Amino acid sequence: MKRKLFLTLLLVTTxxxxxxxxxxxxxxxxxxxxxxxxxxxGKTFNMEYYEAKHMPMVAKFxxxxxxxxxxxxxxxxxxxxxxxxYMAIGTFYVKSLSEYQxxxxxxxxAIRADFANYTNVAPVILVSEVVK
Amino acid sequence: MKRKLFLTLLLVTTxxxxxxxxxxxxxxxxxxxxxxxxxxxGKTFNMEYYEAKHMPMVAKFxxxxxxxxxxxxxxxxxxxxxxxxYMAIGTFYVKSLSEYQxxxxxxxxAIRADFANYTNVAPVILVSEVVK
Numbered sequence: 001m002k003r004k005l006f007l008t009l010l011l012v013t014t015x016x017x018x019x020x021x022x023x024x025x026x027x028x029x030x031x032x033x034x035x036x037x038x039x040x041x042g043k044t045f046n047m048e049y050y051e052a053k054h055m056p057m058v059a060k061f062x063x064x065x066x067x068x069x070x071x072x073x074x075x076x077x078x079x080x081x082x083x084x085x086y087m088a089i090g091t092f093y094v095k096s097l098s099e100y101q102x103x104x105x106x107x108x109x110a111i112r113a114d115f116a117n118y119t120n121v122a123p124v125i126l127v128s129e130v131v132k
Numbered sequence: 133m134k135r136k137l138f139l140t141l142l143l144v145t146t147x148x149x150x151x152x153x154x155x156x157x158x159x160x161x162x163x164x165x166x167x168x169x170x171x172x173x174g175k176t177f178n179m180e181y182y183e184a185k186h187m188p189m190v191a192k193f194x195x196x197x198x199x200x201x202x203x204x205x206x207x208x209x210x211x212x213x214x215x216x217x218y219m220a221i222g223t224f225y226v227k228s229l230s231e232y233q234x235x236x237x238x239x240x241x242a243i244r245a246d247f248a249n250y251t252n253v254a255p256v257i258l259v260s261e262v263v264k
Contacts, residue, residue, distance in 0.1 A: 002176070033210055036217075051264060069263040070159070075229075078165055078257025085168075085258045089218025097207075126217045132183060132203040 027130045030067055033092045034098060034126045037119055039074060039084040046118040047073060054114050055090055056129070060061060061107045065099040066092060097127065137184040159262045162199055165224045165232060166258045169251055171206060171216040179205060179220060186246050187222055193239045197231040198224060219253070229259065 035046055051071055059069050070093075074086045094100045104111070115122075182227055183203055191201050202225075206218045226232045236243070247254075 022169065031207075032204055034143075035210070047263065054138045055264075069264075070165055070262065072260040073263050074258055074260045076169070078259050082257075085256050086260070089258075089260065115234070123207065124217050125214075126206055126221075127208045127210050128204040128206045130202065131205050132187075132201075 006058065019050060027067070027093060030093045030130045031097045031100070032126075032128045032130060034128065035086045035095065036086045036094075036124045036126065037086045037088045037121050038124060040121070043087065044119060044120040045087040045121070047071075049118040050088065050090065054118055056094070057114065058090075058104075058111060060105075061103050061111075062092060062094065062100065063103065065094045065096055065103065067095060068093050087119075093130070153170040159199075159225060160264060162225045162227065162262045163229045163232070164258075164260045164262060165226065166260065167222045167224075168218045168256045169220045169253050170173075170256060171219045172253070175219065175253040176251060177219040177253070182220065182222065186250055189241060189246065190224070190236075190239075192224075193235050193243075194224060195224045195235065196225065197228055197235065199227060200225050207224065215241065219251075225262070 006011075055069060055071060059066055070091045072089050072091075074084050074088060077084055092100070169175075187201060187203060191198055202223045204223075206216050206220060209216055224232070226257050
């Protein structure tokens, strides 16, 4: 009888853990740093290098302040007859902007020096807050 | 003995479900439609209306093709002495771009008519694919 109660409790806890992970509000309040690479004639972007080398390098600098990072590849403009706005966007989701800045600051030269290995365009950077 | 086996299997399945939800690759391959509202002098954006009315309206048009949507509020440029690139970004994560377009097309006028209720700037739209 005791074992059955234990197993039931364990099941309930596990189900609860499963569902709470699925909550869409998990990212609310986090700071996003979006590094956006504008598209224009003659501009290039090497996604393989970016994914395999550049982003993991920056992620390592950020340590436990980094909740996750994402990479997206620009496909098209959502408006007819408009050019593709960005070739790629890399986004860091962090808990603290000041910790992010403190971690990036001493490594800025290394990060910038790596740009030439995958792109010939200067990125636009947006700092934003996850509202939903 | 049979019940114990059943409970064990159920536990294993539930744990597996819990961990698979936590995988960062869950969004890989999805299509993102990012609606980005550029900042410039005199431009306004009503985040409360956008979150409470506009985004839920569009989300409803998208049905089960919509995996999730997010809203972020622009805080600053990540570069010193650069203006804020975007005041806000709303993003739809969908399974199919063609289904998205088919769902939006008959509702485009309603969506555009609602713009005036929260902003005086025309958005830039990026269609991208989640790489990581």
